[in-house]
Amino acid sequence: MAKNLLIVESPAKAKTIEKILGEDFEVKSCYGHIRDLEKDDMGIDVNNNYHPRYMVPEDKEKVVKELKTLAKKSNEVWLASDEDREGESISWHLAEVLGLDPATTKRIVFHEITAPAIKKAVDTPRRINMDLVNAQQARRVLDRLVGFELSPVLWRKIGMQRSLSAGRVQSVAVRLIVEREREINQFTPESSYKVEALFAAKDINGKSVSFKADGPAKLNSQETAQQFLESCKGATYAVADVQVKPAKRTPAAPFTTSTLQQEASRKLGYGVAKTMLLAQKLYESGQITYMRTDSVNLSDTAMGDINNEINQSYGKQYYQSRRYKNKNESAQEAHEAIRPTYMNQHTVDDADTRRLYELIWKRTIASQMSDAEFEKTIAKISISTNKDQLTATGEVMKFDGFLKVYLEGKDEEDEEDTEGILPPLTVQQQLEFREMTATQKFTRPQPRYTEASLVKKLEELGIGRPSTYAPTISTIIKRNYVEKRDKEGVKRDVSILRLSKSGEVEKEVIQENTGAEKSKMFPTDLGMVVTDFLKQHFQKVMDYGFTARIEQEFDEIADGKLKWANMIDSFYKPFHSNIEVTLETAERAKGERELGIDAATGKKVIARMGRYGPMVQIGHADDEEKPRFAKLKSTQSIETISLDEAMELFKLPRNLGLFEGSEVTVNIGRFGPYAAHDKKFYSLNKEMDPYSVTLEEVAPMIEEKRKAKDERTIKVFEKEKIQVLRGPYGPYIKQGLRNYKLTKEQQEKAADLTIEEVKAIIEELKANPPKKVARKKKS
């Protein structure tokens, strides 16, 4: 008797479900989508109702073949892909490929992998929902049309590097980073003065302790700050009012993909790819639920386990059952929130995944814990010499609640986040004055995005899905549109006015570091030029609301109220004619910017995109004299480089003079600063600055490097361009860029090898490349 075949998307789920369903079911996975659009002609018949042409990609042939065989042998096939647009489409593709009748094939869905949920699903099968499938086809076709028509426009109008790309998601992600960078570049900080007074009073043990009180509103100039401090000279201070208020804090919802990525970034410093890799490991070993989800929901079984765990570990008073609602409209909630499979497992053995696991465990537990309760004290302090009041605030925790386990991190560190404890204060109480300061504060621009805060923003805009956040970031980095790096800060002066006990106002200037960044997303010049080009010509697709708008139309298709080909048609007609107009009329985008005039020649200096990257240029191509060119340094940008910095770049190459009868020049090349001498190249040592290094320093370096190279060279066959060299593992053969290893016996007579022998060795090694030994895994 043939069994039932049930197909899910993920192999880890298949295993669990097979255990739950027992012998009647064989559960297999299809590993996500099994078909995609052909690449030729976009895989879409644009002139025939956008009819899609699907094919099974090469890497899916094996699994499709296996499923076909199993389906034939089975009594009945059940399709159990995820319950969302993509999942419905996967079921439909499976039905098509396996030759199942969509009108009779059983389709089941569940949001959690628990026995009751699976059994209930099997008891209530439905059919494939073609409206939902059509909504997915519309999504797929639209993304293909946008991506495969926009990208070639970039190849034609920007050029630069091969593999330029544009798409509904990636181009908007780059735009966010580009616009944030410009906001920061254009930002002018405004300064104001913050008044803070230090007092002393006796605490409950009668010991004198100091505490801070804030001044009235921020003062916007040094003069007003000075005046305020002067007006407090010789004053006495008394408590005018004390208020005590209760306050509380509530825990955050369980993790989704996006919040897990954000929190792992803030608390563990992981990039989104690392977080997802570790989460995948935990998922595959059965320790957490599925890690690509937009749902904050917990299964009933999990809720019960969490209740038990909190009662046992912390006590009943720490438990508070909570249901979280998703704030995000675009969420499709095909899975649970990310949580540990077994709540009584507080940690895992594997050191790599432990920190992430513990973060997930804490967040999940905390989400069902009581509020943290505080008592907030606000004391007003009067000043005898003027009408203003100072305010001292203190916070005391009365009950820790969920804070016993976990506190969610913040993206921006607030400097004024430290509310301490106040000594007991009573109205009319006279306070001992220690000092009062007015410190200059500067407004700050929005911070640059981290990988995770970019994901957060994309999610808010409804752009991208849990499975694509990390890959999208890899793509825009790989395309060289953005880069993740650090930036050094700059020093700036901060004025502090201080009124001391003795009654004098003194001024002090200290320095602070500002604008330093660590592991942030910066746009490249290429990213800026591409973004400007796309914004100028394809405003609609680049709009932050574009995805949200078409999602509404996909929903209408899913509800059966709109035909998908009609929806695509009304998008594509104007889009495609826009493509044609742009190809015909748009100028090549160069991101050109005028920097000023070269004092020596009176010619214009411009910064722009060249064929090989960002560069500066003196003069014009039409001039009688050829223009001069120089490449920008990797830390410089077309948008921000100054004339002086540009002129500095033209100081290279420098001719240092003659050494052994030939000229020595220094320059910065593809691989960093180098010296050229007698047609050979020598990388400059780290401490050598190409702008100032002298012949006296370079000449000995050349001799040294030449000697080292001679010592490494055993034999040279000039004509064949083959060398026998001495490396750290003994003699080896080098031909062009490739190295060939010698056997022990060959190494011993390396100096006597003839050209015939060397050629034979190379032929042999090319025909039978030595097997690579896999490196041992770190344990």
Add this chain to the structure above:
DNA sequence: CAGTGAGCGAGCTTCCGCTTGACTT
């Protein structure tokens, strides 16, 4: 390995979303 800086127009690149291995160091 260390140049080039515009365009001959050969032949190449590209999207988003669903899933894991199969490769290499």
